[in-house]
Amino acid sequence: MSIVERRRREKEALSSRILTTAWQIVKEEGWQSLSIRKIADAVEYSVPVIYDYFENKEAILLEFGKQGFELVIKKLKAARNTSADPAEQLKAIANAYWNFAFKNKEYYQLMWGLSIPCCEMDKCIPERSVFKDLIMEPMTAIIEKGKNKNVQACIKYHTFWSILHGLISIKMVAPPGDTEELNKLVLDDAIAGFIKNLSS
Amino acid sequence: MSIVERRRREKEALSSRILTTAWQIVKEEGWQSLSIRKIADAVEYSVPVIYDYFENKEAILLEFGKQGFELVIKKLKAARNTSADPAEQLKAIANAYWNFAFKNKEYYQLMWGLSIPCCEMDKCIPERSVFKDLIMEPMTAIIEKGKNKNVQACIKYHTFWSILHGLISIKMVAPPGDTEELNKLVLDDAIAGFIKNLSS
DNA sequence: ATAAATTACCTAACGGTGTTAGCAAAAGTA
DNA sequence: TACTTTTGCTAACACCGTTAGGTAATTTAT
Missing domain, CATH: 1.10.357.10 (Tetracycline Repressor, domain 2)
Known part of the structure; x- marks a missing residue:
């Protein structure tokens, strides 16, 4: 049952990577400039993946x-x-x-x-x-x-x-x-x- | 030379009609909901016409x-x-x-x-x-x-x-x-x- | 090991935004 | 009437948040 555990960890890792990446964007370009697409780009995943981790943009905010x-x-x-x-x-x-x-x-x-x-x-x-x-x-x-x-x-x-x-x-x-x-x-x-x- | 005067009046009329229409939208739906397209729709002109009267959205604001x-x-x-x-x-x-x-x-x-x-x-x-x-x-x-x-x-x-x-x-x-x-x-x-x- | 089910991830789209290029028609001027 | 300017349009560009739907990989069950 360690496989499911590893997957959970990976999911959480990406989840927090999304947040830290988003935060970086905000720090560099401000809130107005933060977009799902930019986050997706930065974490090197496609846009819909973000929605697997957060319900919408507001959830991230x-x-x-x-x-x-x-x-x-x-x-x-x-x-x-x-x-x-x-x-x-x-x-x-x-x-x-x-x-x-x-x-x-x-x-x-x-x-x-x-x-x-x-x-x-x-x-x-x-x-x-x-x-x-x-x-x-x-x-x-x-x-x-x-x-x-x-x-x-x-x-x-x-x-x-x-x-x-x-x-x-x-x-x-x-x-x-x-x-x-x-x-x-x-x-x-x-x-x-x-x-x-x-x-x- | 009264024609040019009439045209000037017409231009100003539309200009203020754009503003009053925009204001109405804001009153009804809030600032977030105000868009050039909505204004254009309401004044019954196409979108680029708005830009003949105001440089951009910020100019309206x-x-x-x-x-x-x-x-x-x-x-x-x-x-x-x-x-x-x-x-x-x-x-x-x-x-x-x-x-x-x-x-x-x-x-x-x-x-x-x-x-x-x-x-x-x-x-x-x-x-x-x-x-x-x-x-x-x-x-x-x-x-x-x-x-x-x-x-x-x-x-x-x-x-x-x-x-x-x-x-x-x-x-x-x-x-x-x-x-x-x-x-x-x-x-x-x-x-x-x-x-x-x-x-x- | 093989088949079924689940998961992960993607492309492509929808409807929205501000903004602009380029063209056709109307209006004014010579 | 011919020329020029103005007016207004369609269509597009580049973004945005969000989602439908499909494919490939992975996990589970047989």
Whole structure:
């Protein structure tokens, strides 16, 4: 029964070769330029073979979406664990997210771009609540320690994401006029202001 | 010499008919579904005729981009003029931008989506500085009146846009779970917090 | 070992996209 | 009327995602 095992391994090997090849194309030419035909060409198989391994193009994109979410959640968790102070945690999370976005533009574009409908993207997120928990925990801690405990955490949660996502998505397509230092300054200032408002 | 004039009018008529038809398709089926062939079909001309009026598809999209920027700038100016108080002006501008985005999803998607490269989009903006001036004026006024005059306005400008754009772009693709009232609450809270930080 | 069934893989196509070459007919000009 | 310009068309090119259908190789069953 080892033959069937070998075949399974071969299938998996090609499956991951398709993914790595696709990723290479994306890295070199961008998402827009990724096509089934190009992948098939690169892995030296005919086009329909790709469909034996992935239902369609979107399935391939979703696979990368999963990878992206896994990576960013790992980064955010690591960032949180660098400190026990909630405010520092929040800052670290924001920084980690920022770094993830710019070090992995391809992932970020896929995850937040228009490439995939949002509802489809939900399939990528391991647990829907992981994101929220990661941010809500330090946030509520800050509110608790602050002067005004009536702050509505769920509203602030949205605000936090808005600042982060908004700034990144603007800077992602911005002309190279703005230096990276300035952008980081803007982020720090925005997050600092946000935290200040949380505990006042 | 009136014949040439009539012909010029006819050309312009078809040109704008192409645009209105395209817009109708976008409204009904979304940007993704807009194609030269569909436009040609709808205006009852063959495909290459479209290319006599627009250099390519992007030229058509840019035309809508222009329209979008003109409209939003008009709305923002009107919003500013509703009050003489800088803080109220800023709030009004944020609200106007929010309303523009949700009442004109098609424009917003085109202007900030990945449909058009950002550098190309610059061609759409009548004056590059209009946006910045509109927001910087009330912002610097608030800073001047506040306690800490050392706030760097240009950094805050980026923050303002981040909050606004970030929140909208998140809500634009969000599942219908969040009510419109909640979203507006989040916006108001975020802008209020921003203004508070400006003058402290 | 031979026959049957399964699997792997291919060519070729369908219907779609943006874009363009080249030609025929109509309209305007001399 | 003859010439020139404009107008609009058909047909094609090179792509895209996707699939139908067939062939050859491999595995399984007899």
